[in-house]
Every structure is written in structure tokens, then in C-alpha cells.
Amino acid sequence: MKQPSKTMVLAALVPLCALIFGVVITSFFIMLTGVSPFSAFRVLISGAFGTSGKVWPLLITLGQATPLILTGLAAMYSFRVGIFCIAQEGQYVFGAIVAAWLGVALSLPPWLHILVVMAASMIAGGIYGLIPAFLKVKLGVNEIISSIMLNSIAVLVLEYMVAFPLRADQGQKAQSAVLSRDIWLPQFVQGSRWGISFIIAISLAVFAYFHIWKTPKGYELRMVGQAKRFARYGGIKADPTILKTLFLSGMIAGLAGSMEILGNYHRIMTGFSSGLGFDGLSVALLGQSHPFGVVIVAILLSGIRQGAQLGLQISLQVPRELGGVLIAMVILFIAAENVYRPLLDKLYDIINNRLTLIKRKHNVKEVDHV
Amino acid sequence: MEHAVTFNAISKYFASTQVQANRDVSFSIRRGEIHAICGENGAGKSTLMNILFGITKPDSGTIEVNGKEQDFQAPYDAIEAGIGMVHQHFKVVNSFTVTKNILLGIERGKLGFIDSKAERTFVEQLSEKYSLPINPDQIAGTLPVGLLQRVEILKMLARDVSILILDEPTAVLTPQEVTPFLATLRELAKAGQTILFISHKLQEVLDVADRVTVMKKGKVVGTKETKETSLRELATMMVGREVVFTVEKSESKPKNVVLSVQNLSVVNPLGVKVLSNVSFSIRSGEIYGLAGVSGNGQEALVSAISGLDKAFEGQILLDGNNVTSFDVLKRKELGMSHVPEDRINVGLNLQTSIRENAIMGFQRKKPFKKRVFLDPMVCVEHTEQIIENYQVAGAHANGEVGKLSGGNMQKIVLGRELASHPRLLIVNQPTRGLDVGSIEFVHRMLIKQRDEGVAILLVSVELEEIMSLSDRIGVLCAGKLQGELAGQDMNENNIGILMVGGTLDEAAK
Numbered sequence: 001m002k003q004p005s006k007t008m009v010l011a012a013l014v015p016l017c018a019l020i021f022g023v024v025i026t027s028f029f030i031m032l033t034g035v036s037p038f039s040a041f042r043v044l045i046s047g048a049f050g051t052s053g054k055v056w057p058l059l060i061t062l063g064q065a066t067p068l069i070l071t072g073l074a075a076m077y078s079f080r081v082g083i084f085c086i087a088q089e090g091q092y093v094f095g096a097i098v099a100a101w102l103g104v105a106l107s108l109p110p111w112l113h114i115l116v117v118m119a120a121s122m123i124a125g126g127i128y129g130l131i132p133a134f135l136k137v138k139l140g141v142n143e144i145i146s147s148i149m150l151n152s153i154a155v156l157v158l159e160y161m162v163a164f165p166l167r168a169d170q171g172q173k174a175q176s177a178v179l180s181r182d183i184w185l186p187q188f189v190q191g192s193r194w195g196i197s198f199i200i201a202i203s204l205a206v207f208a209y210f211h212i213w214k215t216p217k218g219y220e221l222r223m224v225g226q227a228k229r230f231a232r233y234g235g236i237k238a239d240p241t242i243l244k245t246l247f248l249s250g251m252i253a254g255l256a257g258s259m260e261i262l263g264n265y266h267r268i269m270t271g272f273s274s275g276l277g278f279d280g281l282s283v284a285l286l287g288q289s290h291p292f293g294v295v296i297v298a299i300l301l302s303g304i305r306q307g308a309q310l311g312l313q314i315s316l317q318v319p320r321e322l323g324g325v326l327i328a329m330v331i332l333f334i335a336a337e338n339v340y341r342p343l344l345d346k347l348y349d350i351i352n353n354r355l356t357l358i359k360r361k362h363n364v365k366e367v368d369h370v
Numbered sequence: 371m372e373h374a375v376t377f378n379a380i381s382k383y384f385a386s387t388q389v390q391a392n393r394d395v396s397f398s399i400r401r402g403e404i405h406a407i408c409g410e411n412g413a414g415k416s417t418l419m420n421i422l423f424g425i426t427k428p429d430s431g432t433i434e435v436n437g438k439e440q441d442f443q444a445p446y447d448a449i450e451a452g453i454g455m456v457h458q459h460f461k462v463v464n465s466f467t468v469t470k471n472i473l474l475g476i477e478r479g480k481l482g483f484i485d486s487k488a489e490r491t492f493v494e495q496l497s498e499k500y501s502l503p504i505n506p507d508q509i510a511g512t513l514p515v516g517l518l519q520r521v522e523i524l525k526m527l528a529r530d531v532s533i534l535i536l537d538e539p540t541a542v543l544t545p546q547e548v549t550p551f552l553a554t555l556r557e558l559a560k561a562g563q564t565i566l567f568i569s570h571k572l573q574e575v576l577d578v579a580d581r582v583t584v585m586k587k588g589k590v591v592g593t594k595e596t597k598e599t600s601l602r603e604l605a606t607m608m609v610g611r612e613v614v615f616t617v618e619k620s621e622s623k624p625k626n627v628v629l630s631v632q633n634l635s636v637v638n639p640l641g642v643k644v645l646s647n648v649s650f651s652i653r654s655g656e657i658y659g660l661a662g663v664s665g666n667g668q669e670a671l672v673s674a675i676s677g678l679d680k681a682f683e684g685q686i687l688l689d690g691n692n693v694t695s696f697d698v699l700k701r702k703e704l705g706m707s708h709v710p711e712d713r714i715n716v717g718l719n720l721q722t723s724i725r726e727n728a729i730m731g732f733q734r735k736k737p738f739k740k741r742v743f744l745d746p747m748v749c750v751e752h753t754e755q756i757i758e759n760y761q762v763a764g765a766h767a768n769g770e771v772g773k774l775s776g777g778n779m780q781k782i783v784l785g786r787e788l789a790s791h792p793r794l795l796i797v798n799q800p801t802r803g804l805d806v807g808s809i810e811f812v813h814r815m816l817i818k819q820r821d822e823g824v825a826i827l828l829v830s831v832e833l834e835e836i837m838s839l840s841d842r843i844g845v846l847c848a849g850k851l852q853g854e855l856a857g858q859d860m861n862e863n864n865i866g867i868l869m870v871g872g873t874l875d876e877a878a879k
Contacts, residue, residue: 214743216733219726227719232678233710234730235699 011288013344015297018286018333026326033318040311040318047311048303055192057310063193063264065295065302067092069201070256071280072287072294073208074129077249079289080212081242082225083136087147088253089277090154091128095121095257097161100268103179103261104166110182117183118258125254126247128154133246137239151277162270175269185263197259201295204252208291221245253277282327286334301327372437373398374533374564375422375453380431382417382588391417392428393588399533401436404555404565406575406596408608409585410663410831415568418585419535422566423455424448435533454526455535460518464511469493471510472525496528501557515640516547520554527563534558536567540574552578570663572604572870584608605866619817622841624653628825629675629794634684636670645670645849647684652794652825657816659840660829661865667849668829669711672798675827676708677701689793702731705793709783709800711829713776717783720772724762727771728753728786756785761811777808784815795819798829813839833865847871 027037050057071088078085098121106113131150135141159174168177187195212218223231224241231238256276261268283301287293308323375398382392391414399405407415420426422433424442433440435451442448445455462471469489478492479485493506502520510521519539526534536555540548555578559565569575575582576596584591584607591607629652636645645667652658662668673679675686677698686694688704696704710716718727729749732738737748753767760781765774771782780800787795797816801809816839820826830836836843843855845868852868864874 210743214746216739216742216744219729219733219744222722223719223726223730226721227715229712229716230719230730233676233698233708233716235677235697235702237697 009348010341010344011290011293013348014337014341015286015288015293015330015334017340017344018330018337019300021333022326022329025329026322029322029325030318033322035316035318040316040322043311043315044304044307044323045311046307047309047315048307055189057306059189059192059194060310061299061303061306062198063187063195064306065299066193066198066201067256067260067276068279068283068298068302069205069295070259071253071277072283072298073201073204073280073291074125074249074253074256075280075284076287076289076291076294077208077245077252078129079284080225081221081245082228083133083143083242083246085129085132085143085147085246085249086278086281087129087132087150087250088280089273089275090147090151091125091250091253092257092260092277092280093154093158093273094128095125095254096261096268096272097158097166097257098124098254099258099261100176100179101161101166103183104177110180113183114185114262117262118255121254121258122251123254125257126251128254129246129248129250130243133243137242155273158268158272159270162268162272166268168267173269176267178267179262183262184266185259187263193264195263197263200255200259204255205291205295212291253280256280282331286331372401373434374401374403374436375399375566376434377418377422378432378434380418380421380428380433382414382421382426382428390588392421395431395585395588395590397583397590397593399564399566400581401564402559402562403580404559404567404578406579406582407566407568407585408570408572408575408582408604409591410570410608410833413585414588415585416537417588419455419537419566419568422448423453423535449526449529449531452530452532453535454529454531454533456519456522456526456537456539458537458539460515460522462510462518462521464509466510467506468504468508468510468513468521468524469506471521472496472528474525476529492528493524496524500524500527500561502554514547516551519551523554523558532562533564533566536565538568538570540569540571548574570608572601572608575604576601601870601872602863602867605870606862608866619839620821622656622820624656624841625823626654627651628654628689629827630685630687631671631675632685632687634671634674634686635682636667636674636679637682638670643682643849645674648846648849648851649684650844650851650854652827654793654823654825655820656841657820657826657828657839659836659843660827660846661833661836661843661869662831662846662852663869664831666846668798668831668846670849671846672708672711672796672827672829676706676796702790705791707787707790707792707795709780709787709795709797711798711802713779713783718771718779720770722771723768724757724765724771724774724782725749725753725767727782728756728767728789730786731790752789756782756789760785760815775808777804777811780804780808780812784812788815788819792824794825794827796827796829799831800828801830801832801835809835833862837862837865845869 023041030037030040047057048061071092074088074091075086099117102117102120106116108116128150132143132146135146136143162174162176166176167174185196187193212222220231220236221241223234223236224238228238265272279301283294283298287297304323304326308320312318312322313320377395377397380392380395383390395418409415417426421428424445424447435453440451463474466474472493473489477484478488490506497504502524504517504520504524510518513521523534540551552574555565555567579596581593581595582599582604583593584604586608631651632649634645634648635643638644648671650658660668660671670679674681677696681694685692688701688706691704693701693704714720729738729752732752733744738744738752750767757765757767762774762778762781765778771779774782800812800816804812816826816828828836828839837860840860843860843865845852845865847869848871852871853874855864868874
């Protein structure tokens with residue numbers, strides 16, 4: 001049997017420990033509200049992943065996780081190539097703006113219309129990803145700063161677009177016209193937001209896994225991200241690799257924005273993004289920059305949010321912000337992994353040694369029998 | 371005459387790299403003299419200076435400064451005792467002015483406010499006293515290297531030191547800057563400073579120092595008055611006579627020319643010509659050894675040939691094809707392989723598995739690439755083969771490469787580079803930091819490749835290695851090919867003379 005490597009085990013253990021620590025500390029805060037932490041977490045879990053009622057909470061969670069998975073994958077690609085680009089928010093918003101605009105402006109057969117809108121959003125997001133990438137490789141501009149600025153620009157452009165060019169009516173709220181029902185992306189269960197876009201997100205995660213770990217291109221992008229000098233020595237050109245990868249990353253975030261418009265909101269309004277792009281960043285970090293980690297963490301985070309709202313707030317009258325506290329704690333403990341990682345490391349070695357000892361004894365016994 | 375510094379039987383062993391950096395080092399430095407310390411790379415010069423400056427603690431032995439035994443815990447203690455050190459890599463705050471840099475940590479002022487005027491006057495006086503002219507208001511980041519070094523020296527002088535340690539001060543300077551710098555050293559000595567400087571440029575040492583101590587493999591070979599010694603004697607002392615490794619090899623049977631370098635010049639990002647007008651050629655079935663003290667253009671030459679850096683002038687021909695404008699990948703495809711000097715950061719990616727390291731350069735080739743995917747079976751087989759052929763003990767394809775010993779890492783690099791059956795193999799310091807067994811293995815491998823018709827460019831600062839493996843030798847000095855040797859002429863004396871910038875006529879004397 002193939003044994004999982006130590007790095008893999010630790011990669012899974014660290015988020016798990018962070019989650020446990022987060023739960024313990026949040027329990028303390030929940031106790032302050034006078035509610036038993038056990039019942040609170042039970043309610044939180046059933047509010048997040050329950051399978052009862054007309055629309056299962058689990059499905060709502062999966063629906064909410066969809067854009068988070070995509071922005072998480074986008075951030076992951078950026079990290080994998082060694083660039084800390086955090087423009088996912090901007091790319092997400094731009095993808096959404098383009099979708100809301102072309103969704104109304106074009107008149108095509110529905111299936112073609114959807115494809116054109118999605119492609120255009122992806123290109124818009126991709127180009128938005130190229131800006132910090134170009135600044136980085138050509139001028140050495142710090143990608144963190146440029147992408148933060150780009151996020152602000154995107155949000156302001158959104159405000160302008162919905163207030164003027166895309167504005168549907170002179171009503172109170174600045175928002176665009178509703179898209180024709182023909183190009184709405186289908187939802188599997190009405191009111192759950194869980195639909196075709198979830199399938200696309202999961203497929204993209206699988207694609208990303210194969211792309212990054214099983215293809216020459218993915219190999220090259222990882223080498224550029226991990227050891228630039230090694231890659232250069234091996235003949236891999238870092239700059240084109242970075243540009244291509246960040247374009248791809250932007251495309252994924254742009255698609256997230258597009259599918260939110262087509263499948264969920266059906267129009268765009270001020271304050272459209274509730275920080276989903278930024279959350280993608282945390283998702284990628286917590287998910288250890290691994291596509292499957294991203295999927296799991298995205299679902300977990302959406303679940304905590306959903307559970308805090310549906311469970312804590314509605315059934316227990318505990319402020320739903322405690323869900324935010326839990327998420328923040330988990331992030332904090334992931335960030336502080338260096339504090340307890342050596343302990344886990346040692347623990348792993350000890351357990352591993354014990355296991356091999358036991359195995360050896362076992363083998364010896366078998367030999368005796370022979 | 372009283373001694374400024376006396377080393378008494380200093381020993382230091384680095385467990386992490388298993389190097390005995392200093393072994394029973396004892397010698398004295400007179401007050402007010404310029405004392406040079408020479409030796410090959412890894413002779414233990416820098417370690418000794420770090421011990422004197424309190425950066426490293428010796429395992430045994432004592433240091434006396436001005437007749438008093440000292441036990442420095444940190445550089446701060448050394449400065450307190452009047453010892454200052456200027457490192458090879460400057461430690462200046464680029465955005466500060468010269469004055470602020472010099473007085474960093476010892477600011478002049480009252481009640482927590484800096485008195486800029488007093489600071490400026492102080493620096494002016496200091497620079498006048500030691501005749502080290504500098505503009506106190508200039509921003510450090512805008513200064514050329516030579517002046518930055520002056521700032522570093524003034525920084526130490528501002529702390530009232532009387533003993534100055536300079537770690538390879540001329541290595542960073544251009545030839546035009548060296549002469550005034552040496553004059554500065556003499557001025558400083560006249561002003562009462564004791565100067566200790568590390569160098570492996572022997573001519574410089576003879577020009578400026580009063581006495582010179584030669585170190586080799588952590589031990590002191592001897593201390594000489596510069597008036598009573600010669601370039602030749604110092605070179606012999608530095609290189610030593612013992613040849614540890616004798617490699618069995620047959621007479622080479624060189625065939626057609628594989629690599630031809632014509633009038634190659636390289637300019638570094640700072641605009642300094644680090645390689646000028648170098649021409650040589652290597653034939654199939656021949657090992658061409660490139661000797662020289664490190665930092666004399668080897669890095670630039672290797673980078674230019676392998677395609678990592680652009681050539682400024684000249685041509686590089688591989689099997690008759692002009693590859694001067696080709697990138698690394700194209701040169702690889704034409705049969706060029708390269709074992710880099712820095713195997714940890716350049717030759718390997720320590721964050722990943724042996725397999726991923728072993729397939730670098732093969733990822734786009736068949737059968738590794740199967741449609742759009744990497745064939746995992748082929749990659750593993752390829753890696754297992756390297757592990758087997760090169761006897762990398764205890765390794766498996768998915769193991770971490772960072773867990774391997776230096777020797778085994780080098781075997782992985784060599785195995786990968788030879789797996790493409792190159793026409794030209796460039797090896798840069800192939801045995802640095804390896805244990806005796808691995809060195810032997812690498813040497814045998816190189817000879818075997820030569821016999822199979824590969825042209826090999828062997829770059830090494832280890833003279834013994836160069837001499838035991840090479841069929842012909844070129845010597846680089848200050849970016850120029852100082853001379854080429856073959857047959858009977860390939861001896862330590864000749865190489866030593868060429869290495870320090872002498873000529874073959876001089877060697878014949």
C-alpha cells in the first residue's frame with residue numbers, strides 16, 4: 001500500500017488543527033452569550049449542511065460556495081506561479097459587469113448568448129489579471145499593491161456603470177436591467193442557488209488539479225513559482241509563464257462574476273460584490289493552494305456563514321457575527337501555523353516510528369510462524 | 371614591537387557542513403601594519419575574521435587584543451575593544467545620507483533630537499583626518515561601489531576603532547578603483563590604524579601589505595614579510611604541493627571541435643566588463659579545465675555559454691552552429707548540458723521530489739510528454755534509472771531531494787544532465803562541498819563521458835581537480851584568458867602564475 005507522504009499528511013493536519021482551535025476559542029465567545037456551545041454548534045452544522053426542509057441548507061451552502069471555489073482557484077493559480085496577486089475581487093467584478101452589460105445588449109440564440117457572455121467575462125477578467133502581471137514582470141511593480149489598487153478601481157467602475165450607462169430605471173436603487181429569462185443559468189433546486197455553475201466550478205477544480213500536477217505546462221508553472229532560478233536554468237521562461245498563468249487566473253475569477261450574474265442575481269447593482277474576491281484569497285490560503293483543498297474550504301466557509309445566519313441568528317438569537325469570529329479564528333490559526341507546525345511535525349515522526357516498530361514486530365512474528 | 375592581535379591556537383569546526391574551518395591557527399599582527407591574509411576559497415580566512423569580530427565563537431583557542439585576552443560575545447564587544455570590520459557585502463541604508471549612515475546608532479544630539487549640523491561637521495572632520503574625501507550629504511544609494519566602501523570604512527573609524535578588518539575589499543572594485551583604494555589603505559596605516567585584509571589577489575598583497583599570512587585548509591601555512599617573498603613563492607604556498615586525488619585516465623583522443631568561443635565579452639548589469647575577448651575551443655573527447663581564482667569571470671563565461679546571460683560581443687559556436695542568440699532551451703536541444711555551481715538554488719528545486727527535479731528539461735520531450743500530459747510511468751522510470759545508475763543510496767523517485775546529501779544531490783544533477791546524451795557538458799565546481807567518495811565518483815563519471823566523446827568544460831577553483839582531470843587548461847584572470855596550457859606545461863607553478871595575472875615568460879624563469 002502506498003503511504004501518504006509526510007508533507008501531504010501535514011498539509012491536511014494543519015487546517016484541521018486550525019479548525020479545532022477556532023472552534024474551541026469561538027465556544028468561549030458563544031458561552032458569553034449564555035448559550036451552550038454544544039447546542040450552538042449543533043444548530044450551526046444543521047444550518048450549514050442539514051438536509052431537511054423544502055430547500056436543504058446544504059444545497060444553499062453549495063450554491064454560495066460556487067463563486068468562492070472559483071475565486072479561490074484563481075488565487076491559487078497566482079500563488080502557484082509565485083505571484084501574490086490579489087486582484088480576484090476586481091476580476092470578479094469586471095466579469096460581472098461585462099455579463100450584465102452583454103446579457104442585455106446582445107440578442108443571440110440563448111445558448112450562444114450564454115457562451116458569448118461567459119467568454120467575454122473571462123476575457124475581461126483575464127485582461128484584468130494581466131495588468132498586475134505586466135507591471136510585475138516588466139517594471140518590477142509589487143503585485144500586491146497594484147492588485148489592491150486595481151480592486152478599488154473595479155469597484156468604482158462598477159458604481160459608475162450601474163449609476164449611469166447600465167442603469168435600468170430612475171428608481172431608488174442604482175441597478176441594471178434584469179436579463180432575459182432565456183439566458184438564466186439553471187438551478188437544480190429553485191431558491192437554492194445551487195445549479196449548473198457549481199458543476200462548472202467543480203470541473204474547473206478537477207481541471208486545475210490535472211493541469212498543475214499532470215502536464216508539462218503545470219510542471220513549468222510550479223517550478224517558476226517554487227524556484228525561479230532553477231526554472232531559468234532549466235530553460236523555462238518565467239515571464240511568459242507568469243503572464244499566461246495570471247491570465248488564466250483572471251479568467252476563472254471573471255467567470256465567477258459572470259455566472260453569479262447569469263445564474264443568481266440576473267442583474268448588477270451597487271455593492272454587488274460582498275468581498276467574494278477577497279474571500280477567494282483566504283480560501284486559497286486555507287486550502288493550501290490545492291484545488292481540492294480550495295473546494296473543501298470554500299464549502300466549509302460558506303457553510304459556517306450560512307449556519308451562523310440560519311442557525312445561530314434565527315433559531316438561537318445568537319448574533320451571526322460569531323460565524324465571522326469562527327472564520328477569523330480559523331484564518332488566524334492557519335496564519336500562525338509556524339507556532340504549532342513543529343509540534344505536529346514531531347508528533348507525526350513519533351507516531352510514524354511507533355507504527356513502523358509495530359509493523360516490524362508483526363513481520364517478525366509472521367516469520368516465526370513460518 | 372607590541373602586537374595588536376594575537377591568535378592562539380584557534381580551532382573551529384562547523385558541524386552543519388562538516389568542515390574544519392580553522393585548525394590550531396596561531397599568528398600575530400603587529401600594531402600599525404598592513405597584514406594580508408591569503409588563501410584559496412574555503413581556506414578558513416573569513417571564519418577566522420568572523421571569530422576576531424565576534425560573529426563566530428571558536429571551539430578552542432584564545433584571542434589577545436592589544437595584549438589583553440578577549441572573549442567576544444558579539445560584534446558589539448569587538449567594536450568596544452577597537453576592532454572594526456568591513457564586510458564584502460556592504461550594509462548601508464540606501465535611502466540615508468552618508469552622514470546618517472556613518473553615525474547610524476551613534477547619532478549626535480541632545481534630548482533625543484539629532485543635531486544634524488554637529489553630525490555633518492563630525493563626518494567632515496573624520497573624512498579629512500583620514501584623507502578619505504566624501505560628500506556627507508549624498509544619498510548612499512546613489513554612490514558607486516568604491517565610495518560605498520569608503521562609507522563603510524568611515525563608519526568603523528567613527529566608532530574609534532584602531533584595528534580594521536577588510537573582507538576581500540577589492541573583490542567588488544573595478545580595476546580603476548583598486549589603485550586609489552590601496553593608496554587609501556596606506557594612508558590609514560600611516561594614521562595609526564592596524565589593517566587586516568583578506569585577499570586572494572597576490573599582486574595586490576605584495577603591493578600594499580607589510581606582511582602576509584597564507585592559509586590553506588584551515589591551517590596557517592606561514593607568515594612572510596612581503597619584501598622577502600615573491601609572487602611565485604606565495605602562489606606555491608597557497609596552492610600547496612600535495613595532490614590528494616589521482617584519477618586514472620587514458621590519453622585523450624580528441625576529435626572534431628564541439629564548442630568554439632570567439633572573442634566573447636560579457637558586461638554585467640552594473641556595466642562592468644566581467645569577461646573580455648575570450649576565445650578557446652573544446653573538441654569532442656576532451657576535458658578543458660578552466661582555472662582561476664573565483665570571481666575572475668568564470669560565472670560570466672558559464673552563463674554566456676549556457677545561454678543564461680547574453681553575450682556582449684563575440685560568438686559561441688556549438689558543432690558549427692552559431693548559438694550566440696539562442697535561448698537555454700534551444701542550446702539544450704542542440705546538445706548542451708550544464709551542471710551549475712550552485713546546485714542547491716540553481717541546479718535543483720529542494721522544495722519538491724527527486725522525480726520533479728530529474729525531469730527538468732525533459733518535460734516537453736517524448737516520451738515524457740504524452741499528448742498534453744506528463745506520463746507518470748516514464749518520469750518515474752527515468753528517475754529510478756538515474757538513482758540506480760548513479761548509485762544514489764536510499765533514494766526513491768518520490769522522495770524529497772532536499773533530504774539527500776550534497777554528494778547525492780550532485781549525482782541527481784549529473785544524472786539528469788547526462789541523460790540527454792549531451793555533446794557539450796559544462797560543469798562548474800562539480801565537487802564543491804562533496805565528500806571524498808562522491809568526488810571520486812564525479813571524477814570517474816567525467817572521464818567516462820570524455821571517453822565516450824563528450825566535450826567537457828570543467829570550471830573549478832580547485833587546482834588539484836583541474837590538473838588531474840583536464841587534457842588542456844585555460845586560466846582566467848580579471849575576465850581575460852591569461853593563458854592556455856597543455857601537456858607538460860600543466861603544472862601548479864604555471865597555473866599559479868597565470869592565476870594571479872603573470873605571464874608564461876615569467877613562469878619560465
